[in-house]
Amino acid sequence: MSIHSTMTTTETRKIGRNRGKPRLWLEGQILTSAGFAHGQAWILMPHLEGITLQAIASDAEADGRRVRKVSGTAARPIIDIAGASLAQLAFTGGEPWDSVSLTYEPGSGRIEVGFDFKMDAFA
Numbered sequence: 001m002s003i004h005s006t007m008t009t010t011e012t013r014k015i016g017r018n019r020g021k022p023r024l025w026l027e028g029q030i031l032t033s034a035g036f037a038h039g040q041a042w043i044l045m046p047h048l049e050g051i052t053l054q055a056i057a058s059d060a061e062a063d064g065r066r067v068r069k070v071s072g073t074a075a076r077p078i079i080d081i082a083g084a085s086l087a088q089l090a091f092t093g094g095e096p097w098d099s100v101s102l103t104y105e106p107g108s109g110r111i112e113v114g115f116d117f118k119m120d121a122f123a
Contacts, residue, residue, distance in 0.1 A: 007105065007106065009033065010102065013103055017026075025079075031077040034108060035109035036053075036077055037074070037077060038071070041067050041068070043065040043068065049115070052112055055082055058067040101113070
């Protein structure tokens with residue numbers, strides 16, 4: 001009998017800024033560990049707790065969503081989420097978060113991005 005276990009990894013990343021708009025920059029080891037390679041097609045799926053980055057094998061899996069590609073190089077893949085793609089998920093009037101948690105299972109082709117809210121944003 002074989003027992004399979006999955007190991008979930010969680011990391012924290014700061015939200016940067018580009019021309020005054022929020023930006024999430026992911027590169028290198030976190031992407032390759034999660035199963036994203038240079039040139040891989042992926043989609044962004046918003047939900048109440050954050051967003052999901054999901055690798056897809058074909059555009060048909062996009063279900064009407066915008067298909068994006070992992071940029072960079074094979075040695076250093078990059079996913080850059082900026083501007084409206086990130087800002088649309090914020091509350092009206094500005095982002096009440098300054099970092100995100102990234103959770104994935106190695107090789108899954110899926111990264112859950114959860115917002116870490118600033119406590120003073122609700123004061």
